[in-house]
Amino acid sequence: MIDLSKTIDLSTTYLGLKLKNPLVASSSPMCQDIGNVRRIEDAGAAAVVLPSLFEEQIEIENDELDLAFRNASGLSPEAATHFPDLTHRVMGPEAYLAHIVRCKQAVKIPVIASLNGTTNGGWLQYAKQMAQAGADALELNIYYIPVDPNVSGEQVEANYVDLVTAIKKEVKIPVAVKLGPYFSSMGNVAKKLDAAGANGLVLFNRFYQPDYDLEALEVVPNLILSNSHELLLRLHWIAVLYGNVKADLALTGGVHSAADIVKSMMAGAKVAMMTSALLKRGISFLDTLCTELLIWMGEHEYDSIKQMQGSMSRRSVPQPAAFERANYMKVLSSYAMR
Numbered sequence: 001m002i003d004l005s006k007t008i009d010l011s012t013t014y015l016g017l018k019l020k021n022p023l024v025a026s027s028s029p030m031c032q033d034i035g036n037v038r039r040i041e042d043a044g045a046a047a048v049v050l051p052s053l054f055e056e057q058i059e060i061e062n063d064e065l066d067l068a069f070r071n072a073s074g075l076s077p078e079a080a081t082h083f084p085d086l087t088h089r090v091m092g093p094e095a096y097l098a099h100i101v102r103c104k105q106a107v108k109i110p111v112i113a114s115l116n117g118t119t120n121g122g123w124l125q126y127a128k129q130m131a132q133a134g135a136d137a138l139e140l141n142i143y144y145i146p147v148d149p150n151v152s153g154e155q156v157e158a159n160y161v162d163l164v165t166a167i168k169k170e171v172k173i174p175v176a177v178k179l180g181p182y183f184s185s186m187g188n189v190a191k192k193l194d195a196a197g198a199n200g201l202v203l204f205n206r207f208y209q210p211d212y213d214l215e216a217l218e219v220v221p222n223l224i225l226s227n228s229h230e231l232l233l234r235l236h237w238i239a240v241l242y243g244n245v246k247a248d249l250a251l252t253g254g255v256h257s258a259a260d261i262v263k264s265m266m267a268g269a270k271v272a273m274m275t276s277a278l279l280k281r282g283i284s285f286l287d288t289l290c291t292e293l294l295i296w297m298g299e300h301e302y303d304s305i306k307q308m309q310g311s312m313s314r315r316s317v318p319q320p321a322a323f324e325r326a327n328y329m330k331v332l333s334s335y336a337m338r
Contacts (some may be wrong), residue, residue, distance in 0.1 A: 004294040005304060009304035014044075014248050014270040015137045015174035015199045017110045019046035021293075022305055024287055026252050026273035027051055027114040027141065027178075036283065037153050041107040043286035049273065050103065052114040052141045053096045053126055084143040093126060100133040110136040112176075116143055127167050127175075127178035140167065143205060157189055161196045168197035176200030176250065180207055186237055187244065193246040201241070202250040202273070203234050225276035230254035235267045240323055242268025242313035256280075258292035265305055 010021035025031060025040045027049040040048050096113075103111045113135035115126050123140075130138055140163070146156050160177070168175055175197070181204045183189045190201055196310060211222040231254030238249045251264040252273035264272040278285055302308055314323045 004298045008294055008297050008302070008322060009306070010290070010293065012013055012270050012305050012309070014047070015112075015176055016251065017047065017136060017174070019110070019271065021046045021290060022261060022269070022271045023270045023289060024049065024112075024250070024273045025278065025286075026275045027139065028275040028276065028279075030275065030283075032099070034099070034106055037103050037111075038106055039283045040278075040286065041109050043283050044290040045109065045286050047110040047112060047136075047271070048103070049106070049112040049139055050096075050099065050135075052116040053093065053130075054116045093129065095127055097133040100130060100135050100300065104134045112137045112139050114139045114141050114178075116141040124166060124170050127171050129174045131171040135173060137176065137199070138167075138171060139176045139178055139200075139202060140164070141178045141182075141205065143207070147304060148277040153184055157183070157192065160189070161192050164193055164196040164198050172198040176202050176248075177254070178205050181233055181237065183208075187240060190241050190245050190247075194247045198247050198272075199250040200250055201245065202252055203237055203241075204253055206230075206253055206289045225279060226254050226256075227276075228254050228256045228260055231260050231263065234264055238264070238269050239267040240315045242310045243315045258289055258296050261289065261293055262296060262308065263312075265308045266310070268310040268313040270309070 012019050012022045014022075014024070021044065023045050025045045025048045029051050030036050031040070031048055032051045037048055100111060100113055106326075111134075113130040113133075115130065115138060127138055127140075134251060142160060142163070144156070144159075156330055160179075164175065164177060177193050177196065177198045177200070179189070179193075193201065206226065208221070210219045213220045231251075234251045234253055238251055241249060248270040249268055250271045250273055251267070252270040254266065255261060255272045255274040256277040261272045277289075281288075297303075297308075314320045
């Protein structure tokens with residue numbers, strides 16, 4: 001039997017990093033454990049994105065701890081049990097930077113740090129520290145929902161661009177920007193971020209929306225893992241942006257099968273990132289995906305990942321109108337009532 005791994009080239013590049021394949025473990029708490037990071041590499045991932053360091057969480061923890069100690073004077077030792085329990089929360093900056101160092105020592109694949117800031121000073125400070133700790137690249141996880149009706153879309157976009165511009169002046173490592181899909185002109189925002197120096201665009205961030213508890217009359221968290229249906233929005237915009245920006249495109253959200261990876265590459269992505277699939281199927285599922293990807297490429301006579309990248313992008317398909325409004329009526333009319 002022919003060894004497909006020797007005849008088919010799965011390699012790709014992302015953020016200037018040479019990767020053995022396009023499978024990347026995306027940012028999640030799963031990557032907070034060094035053992036998991038090792039298993040992710042052993043299972044075949046080409047790179048790993050560490051969980052985000054949240055500046056807001058750091059500030060909250062510091063404030064809570066300071067308040068607890070200020071209020072603790074004169075209390076018995078048992079009162080210490082009432083101090084805030086911080087062990088279940090995200091890593092603080094020192095622990096996060098140490099985690100980067102340990103990951104770099106433990107694995108050979110690129111380690112991409114992730115940062116979610118709230119102030120310009122925080123973004124810049126922690127970005128520089130992550131680069132100094134040895135991260136191969138930095139992903140800016142911009143999880144911002146503009147709820148103030150007085151803030152215009154133009155202001156929101158300007159904040160994104162200004163942030164990327166400032167960070168690119170401070171760090172030498174590649175910088176990717178993880179975006180949400182809710183811009184009025186995604187193509188224009190992408191070009192602005194590209195011009196600001198972003199080395200990569202990660203499409204898309206999943207905005208977790210709270211639900212209502214009708215009995216308690218409370219707003220409660222609601223976490224639902226992704227499915228392959230979510231891939232479609234990502235495919236659309238990567239296919240549209242491919243060839244229009246210099247930044248590498250990464251698809252995240254909805255990657256659950258080898259077919260999903262193939263679609264991501266054909267749309268124009270350099271890498272396909274995943275977390276939900278690994279949570280559902282286990283880290284070893286990465287090895288299965290690599291094998292199934294090789295089999296699919298062999299059966300369809302593809303020699304390399306690079307050969308298929310962008311082959312189904314907007315600029316490459318015979319009918320680019322399929323990505324535009326001309327496809328709208330066709331889709332609606334294609335469904336027959338039963």
